[in-house]
Amino acid sequence: MTQEVVIVGGGTGGSVLANDLADRFASEIDAGDVRVTLVNDSEDHVYKPVWLYVPFGKREPSDGRRPLRDLVDSRVDVVVDRVTDIDTDAQRLTYRDGGGPGRYDKLVLATGSTLAPDEIPGLAEGGHNYYTEEGALALQDELLSFTEGHLVLSVIGSPHMCPAAPLEFVFMADDWFRKRGLREDIDITYTYPIQRVHGNPHIAEWAAPLMEERDINVETFFNAEEIDAENGVMTSMEGGELDYDLLVAIPPHRGIDLVEEAGLGDRGWVEVDKGTLEAVHADNVYALGDTADTGVPKAGSVAHYQAGVVAQRIASELRDRPATEVYHGKTVCFIETGMDAASYVEFDYETPPSPPSPSKKLHWAKLAYNESYWLTARGLL
Numbered sequence: 102m103t104q105e106v107v108i109v110g111g112g113t114g115g116s117v118l119a120n121d122l123a124d125r126f127a128s129e130i131d132a133g134d135v136r137v138t139l140v141n142d143s144e145d146h147v148y149k150p151v152w153l154y155v156p157f158g159k160r161e162p163s164d165g166r167r168p169l170r171d172l173v174d175s176r177v178d179v180v181v182d183r184v185t186d187i188d189t190d191a192q193r194l195t196y197r198d199g200g201g202p203g204r205y206d207k208l209v210l211a212t213g214s215t216l217a218p219d220e221i222p223g224l225a226e227g228g229h230n231y232y233t234e235e236g237a238l239a240l241q242d243e244l245l246s247f248t249e250g251h252l253v254l255s256v257i258g259s260p261h262m263c264p265a266a267p268l269e270f271v272f273m274a275d276d277w278f279r280k281r282g283l284r285e286d287i288d289i290t291y292t293y294p295i296q297r298v299h300g301n302p303h304i305a306e307w308a309a310p311l312m313e314e315r316d317i318n319v320e321t322f323f324n325a326e327e328i329d330a331e332n333g334v335m336t337s338m339e340g341g342e343l344d345y346d347l348l349v350a351i352p353p354h355r356g357i358d359l360v361e362e363a364g365l366g367d368r369g370w371v372e373v374d375k376g377t378l379e380a381v382h383a384d385n386v387y388a389l390g391d392t393a394d395t396g397v398p399k400a401g402s403v404a405h406y407q408a409g410v411v412a413q414r415i416a417s418e419l420r421d422r423p424a425t426e427v428y429h430g431k432t433v434c435f436i437e438t439g440m441d442a443a444s445y446v447e448f449d450y451e452t453p454p455s456p457p458s459p460s461k462k463l464h465w466a467k468l469a470y471n472e473s474y475w476l477t478a479r480g481l482l
């Protein structure tokens with residue numbers, strides 16, 4: 102019988118994994134012994150890092166979209182459908198439109214993050230964000246007409262996608278307004294839910310003096326409780342109050358409901374072994390990328406590295422060999438520190454990050470990576 106490998110989610114992790122498996126199983130797929138199916142709920146693959154540049158008019162959302170089928174090896178069955186139920190005992194899946202294989206031998210969940218603005222009263226009405234295509238475009242309109250007042254960037258809840266992106270946004274906004282001669286009339290405040298400016302203490306230690314240098318106000322231990330959109334006021338669980346003219350908020354995140362319904366983890370994040378990426382509560386289920394609860398940042402680089410681990414493990418298991426590859430927490434990330442300078446971090450479970458001084462070279466490296474991302478998605482980089 103054909104061995105069914107089903108990957109749910111055709112974002113960064115799912116696409117890299119599908120291409121890797123197509124390569125490893127080329128002859129078995131051709132012989133009909135193995136089938137690799139990639140299920141995604143839209144025709145397009147979306148590269149979210151582009152959205153950071155949209156509010157500043159540097160990129161358009163369409164720059165971050167490509168047809169998924171163009172990125173994936175032709176040996177992979179691409180199914181455009183949404184998985185609506187997982188029965189981990191029977192190893193069966195249910196689909197919204199009945200599209201994909203019902204049975205799986207190996208299941209990989211690569212379903213990413215979902216935004217949950219409704220968890221904070223008033224946030225949907227009062228806050229902008231660049232964590233969706235529509236949000237980034239709407240924020241572009243707001244920023245272009247914003248010439249004076251108080252801009253607040255508030256990180257609401259953690260974990261969230263790309264922990265560096267809120268820092269990047271305020272550094273870029275500061276520089277963008279300065280270059281346009283508007284900075285003196287615009288105050289910028291950054292709020293963060295814990296007692297420092299970033300979840301990772303080493304990155305926080307590096308970022309805090311840069312923020313001070315640039316006159317970016319910081320409010321730490323600020324957990325937004327409610328937004329009064331009409332009067333432009335945020336209140337925090339700690340009793341703080343902040344007036345704003347333009348609120349850019351990173352909304353609370355969760356995984357997808359069916360993960361919780363299948364008993365695989367809380368808030369839609371799959372509980373996994375941090376090394377093997379196997380689900381803790383089911384056999385023959387892996388998770389990678391944002392949905393895998395590993396404690397490392399929710400970043401595309403993480404999804405990419407984890408895909409290589411899962412591919413090796415699944416290939417070994419289907420060939421009755423020991424699976425040896427383990428994820429060691431590798432994360433890399435460029436951090437924009439203005440419109441034309443950036444830093445860079447690389448770390449893992451054991452080694453902390455140590456960001457170098459910002460440089461133009463690193464900014465250009467980030468832009469070059471964004472262009473070459475499409476090779477990564479194809480599994481070529």
Ligand SMILES: Cc1cc2nc3c(=O)[nH]c(=O)nc-3n(C[C@H](O)[C@H](O)[C@H](O)COP(=O)(O)OP(=O)(O)OC[C@H]3O[C@@H](n4cnc5c(N)ncnc54)[C@H](O)[C@@H]3O)c2cc1C
Pocket residue numbers: 109110111112113114115140141142143147148149150151152153182183184185211212213214231232233262263266357389390391392399400401402403404433434435
């Ligand atoms: C503004 C912004 C900037 C960022 N910048 C960076 C950066 O510079 N560097 C970096 O490394 N990361 C960055 N990230 C984070 C990065 O985009 C994510 O961490 C990455 O996309 C996660 O990959 P993934 O494969 O886990 O999920 P995703 O790429 O989100 O893919 C998940 C896919 O699964 C699909 N799906 C979900 N549920 C179902 C279902 N039930 N059935 C079928 N399909 C389903 C979704 O529609 C989606 O296509 C950024 C994110 C944002 C928002």
